[in-house]
Amino acid sequence: MVAISYEDIVKVPKALLHDHLDGGLRPATIVELAAEVGHELPTTDPAALGVWFTEAANSGSLERYLETFAHTVAVMQTPAALRRVARECALDLAADGVVYAEVRFAPEQHLEQNLTLDEVVDAVVTGFREGSALAAEAGTPIRIGTLLTAMRHAARSQEIAELAVRHRDTGVVGFDIAGAEAGFPPTRHLDAFEYLQRENFHFTIHAGEAFGLPSIWQAIQWCGADRLGHGVRIVDDITPGNPPVLGRLAAYVRDKRIPLELCPSSNVQTGAAASIADHPIGLLRDLRFRVTVNTDNRLMSGTSMSREMALLVEAFGYGWKELQWFTINAMKSAFIPFDERLRIIDEVIKPAYAELIG
Ligand SMILES: O=c1[nH]cnc2c1ncn2[C@H]1C[C@H](O)[C@@H](CO)O1
Numbered sequence: 577m578v579a580i581s582y583e584d585i586v587k588v589p590k591a592l593l594h595d596h597l598d599g600g601l602r603p604a605t606i607v608e609l610a611a612e613v614g615h616e617l618p619t620t621d622p623a624a625l626g627v628w629f630t631e632a633a634n635s636g637s638l639e640r641y642l643e644t645f646a647h648t649v650a651v652m653q654t655p656a657a658l659r660r661v662a663r664e665c666a667l668d669l670a671a672d673g674v675v676y677a678e679v680r681f682a683p684e685q686h687l688e689q690n691l692t693l694d695e696v697v698d699a700v701v702t703g704f705r706e707g708s709a710l711a712a713e714a715g716t717p718i719r720i721g722t723l724l725t726a727m728r729h730a731a732r733s734q735e736i737a738e739l740a741v742r743h744r745d746t747g748v749v750g751f752d753i754a755g756a757e758a759g760f761p762p763t764r765h766l767d768a769f770e771y772l773q774r775e776n777f778h779f780t781i782h783a784g785e786a787f788g789l790p791s792i793w794q795a796i797q798w799c800g801a802d803r804l805g806h807g808v809r810i811v812d813d814i815t816p817g818n819p820p821v822l823g824r825l826a827a828y829v830r831d832k833r834i835p836l837e838l839c840p841s842s843n844v845q846t847g848a849a850a851s852i853a854d855h856p857i858g859l860l861r862d863l864r865f866r867v868t869v870n871t872d873n874r875l876m877s878g879t880s881m882s883r884e885m886a887l888l889v890e891a892f893g894y895g896w897k898e899l900q901w902f903t904i905n906a907m908k909s910a911f912i913p914f915d916e917r918l919r920i921i922d923e924v925i926k927p928a929y930a931e932l933i934g
Pocket residue numbers: 596597598599638642645649680681682685725754755756782785842872873
């Protein structure tokens with residue numbers, strides 16, 4: 577069998593569920609926007625800045641990894657900057673062959689210039705719309721859904737949940753909580769999750785990344801999460817062996833087909849996995865969990881959707897069949913309506929992979 581190259585992977589349709597807007601800026605854009613607002617950067621050379629982000633994020637700790645976002649959030653404080661960053665995000669994902677993406681960000685972090693939360697969301701959604709239109713013109717169509725994140729250490733989740741519901745018909749398709757996990761359990765935000773359930777809205781929760789099973793258990797059994805952001809530590813509930821034995825929580829997650837938004841490179845950087853080859857994605861795929869592959873923060877990991885897949889091909893010997901499986905898993909787990917998901921699977925994803933799988 578001919579090995580699958582990175583260039584081949586770029587050409588096939590991919591679906592991405594877990595990507596942070598403020599973790600995916602172009603280094604050159606950060607430099608330009610920082611100069612406009614007088615924000616001091618570690619370096620103003622775009623190439624060196626890109627390297628700085630990946631190295632600073634390579635700390636083995638989620639808390640230190642998150643410190644790097646100070647430099648991206650600082651330059652995303654005006655409608656024009658937010659719109660530009662979102663437009664470029666859409667273009668970059670589309671150029672990488674991503675046909676469906678859910679991109680998240682935390683509106684509460686973009687209020688330093690006295691914008692309202694609604695103005696922040698409007699600017700980002702407009703940017704995604706513009707970027708998607710340009711991508712379609714360039715022959716690389718992409719559909720983007722926005723997820724609104726509330727920061728788990730803060731106390732604005734109810735407000736952000738209401739904001740998400742208010743914008744549900746204009747581009748926002750879901751809600752999330754993110755930030756340092758240890759010490760900030762999902763149940764701190766139970767009111768917001770119960771509100772979203774009453775509104776028939778969708779949400780995912782960052783859980784099982786820097787903290788283990790209790791976080792995953794709360795996210796699912798107390799908060800009712802549709803998906804798990806990361807969720808990689810579900811392996812703590814699997815006893816190795818032949819066959820491996822699933823504990824009750826792991827069995828529940830697999831039986832209910834709860835999607836895992838796995839982010840291999842990000843997990844290596846924050847210490848959740850020792851290397852890509854050691855990443856639990858191999859085991860979780862073998863056990864047929866609803867595994868999806870994601871970028872998390874393209875800037876901090878110096879990565880892309882195609883690169884994440886190429887790393888998995890290299891580490892686990894995956895072929896087109898497995899890459900199609902990841903892609904369809906993601907599309908099945910998306911927060912847009914069922915008929916739209918089905919259309920992308922049947923008309924975009926399956927025909928492209930069929931040509932390769934034969
Ligand atoms: O992987 C992550 N875990 C927890 N929080 C994260 C991760 N990546 C980004 N964030 C935070 C930092 C961003 O400022 C925020 C909103 O995108 O979400």
